[in-house]
Amino acid sequence: MFRRIMMTALIAGALAGVFVWGVQLVTTTPLIAHAEQYEGGVVETGHDHGDTESADDGHSHGDDETWMPDGGLERHGFTLLSSVLMGVGFGFILTAVFALRGIEVDARQGVLWGLGGFAALYVAPALGLPPELPGMMGADVSERQIWWAATAVATAVSLGLIVFGGSVVMRLAGVVIMVIPHVVGAPHPAEFSEGIPAELVAQFAVSSLVTVGLFWIVLGGLVGFFFEKFENA
Amino acid sequence: MTTKVTDIRNAIADDVSSRVLPAAFALVFGVFMVWGVGFAQPAEIHNAAHDSRHAFALPCH
Numbered sequence: 001m002f003r004r005i006m007m008t009a010l011i012a013g014a015l016a017g018v019f020v021w022g023v024q025l026v027t028t029t030p031l032i033a034h035a036e037q038y039e040g041g042v043v044e045t046g047h048d049h050g051d052t053e054s055a056d057d058g059h060s061h062g063d064d065e066t067w068m069p070d071g072g073l074e075r076h077g078f079t080l081l082s083s084v085l086m087g088v089g090f091g092f093i094l095t096a097v098f099a100l101r102g103i104e105v106d107a108r109q110g111v112l113w114g115l116g117g118f119a120a121l122y123v124a125p126a127l128g129l130p131p132e133l134p135g136m137m138g139a140d141v142s143e144r145q146i147w148w149a150a151t152a153v154a155t156a157v158s159l160g161l162i163v164f165g166g167s168v169v170m171r172l173a174g175v176v177i178m179v180i181p182h183v184v185g186a187p188h189p190a191e192f193s194e195g196i197p198a199e200l201v202a203q204f205a206v207s208s209l210v211t212v213g214l215f216w217i218v219l220g221g222l223v224g225f226f227f228e229k230f231e232n233a
Numbered sequence: 234m235t236t237k238v239t240d241i242r243n244a245i246a247d248d249v250s251s252r253v254l255p256a257a258f259a260l261v262f263g264v265f266m267v268w269g270v271g272f273a274q275p276a277e278i279h280n281a282a283h284d285s286r287h288a289f290a291l292p293c294h
Contacts, residue, residue: 002255009259020288028288068280075284082282085270086289092263099256122290131290144292145272208290 004233005095012222013091017084020215024079027207031200035133038195087219090117094223107225114220116159122212124155124178128186131208135196139187151181 069075094117098105105113125148129138138144154177161174270282271291279286279293286293 001252005255005259009263024284024288029284032284032287066276066280068277068283078281079284082270082285085266086282086285089263089266089270092259092266094263096256096260096263099252099259102252126290129290129292132287132293134287134294136294138292138294141274141292141294148292149272208288211288212290 001099004227004230005092005099007230007233008223008226009091009095010088012095012219012226013088014084015087015222016091016215016219017087018080019218020087020211021076021080021083023211023214024083025076027211028204029076029079031204031207032134035135035196035200035204038197038200039135087215090121090216090219091223093117094220095227098223098227104228104231105224106228107221110220110222110224110227111217112220113224114216114218116156116163117220118213118216120156120159121152122209122216124181125151126209128182131205133196133201133204135193136201137189137191137193139189143187147181147184147186151186154178154181 069078094110094113097113128151129144129148132138158174158176158178161170161177165171165174269278271286271289273279283293
């Protein structure tokens with residue numbers, strides 16, 4: 001089982017990571033670079049936000065001492081690396097769930113699980129913390145991360161209860177657990193950003209949604225496919 | 234009867250060591266990786282993973 005999990009997560013995760021990197025190249029990455037122009041910094045070098053202090057704290061872009069990838073190829077290279085690592089990380093989580101539940105899946109069922117991952121690890125947290133472009137205001141980053149993680153876990157648990165819960169009570173509990181983080185509410189900034197065109201923000205929100213949705217469909221399908229393929233590994 | 238109980242115990246122990254342990258390890262490892270790429274605060278990691286964090290709508294700045 002150990003080999004089976006390792007091979008499934010590594011191969012499916014890496015392939016899905018390369019895939020989502022390619023999607024980002026044409027969907028979200030150009031919009032991020034565009035938004036950086038409105039941070040008041042220099043844009044020619046790609047990621048160098050210049051000396052201008054952007055409004056958000058805890059953010060390193062204005063710090064010349066800190067390493068950051070050069071624009072162009074190096075930046076895309078690190079986005080590829082981070083996409084692959086993210087894909088492998090999510091791949092391990094999804095494969096672990098299959099193994100823990102002791103179920104056999106194929107590519108088609110994997111896609112359904114992938115959609116579940118998309119709902120728990122993107123859609124539900126994004127309802128409170130929508131996709132952000134550089135320069136947009138946000139509450140304290142640690143508070144947002146905690147709310148994001150709590151919402152993701154709560155949604156995953158609630159989906160499990162709704163889909164696999166044996167009784168009406170368990171399904172109802174699932175619905176309640178899904179709603180709780182949104183009743184508590186995500187941390188929001190005290191003031192809003194100015195200067196970033198609303199059209200850009202709206203385009204980015206949908207581009208991010210589609211990009212990550214495609215990622216989870218592909219990851220789920222690939223994890224299901226390889227988990228079945230490596231049955232005797 | 235005792236033999237049967239022992240058999241079941243052994244079967245459970247086998248299942249835990251062969252399936253549950255690797256799966257739990259994979260889960261922890263996966264969460265650790267996603268945390269490292271998506272949440273870790275050191276500026277170098279943030280800058281390297283910047284565009285992916287934004288694309289995945291993770292709290293970034």
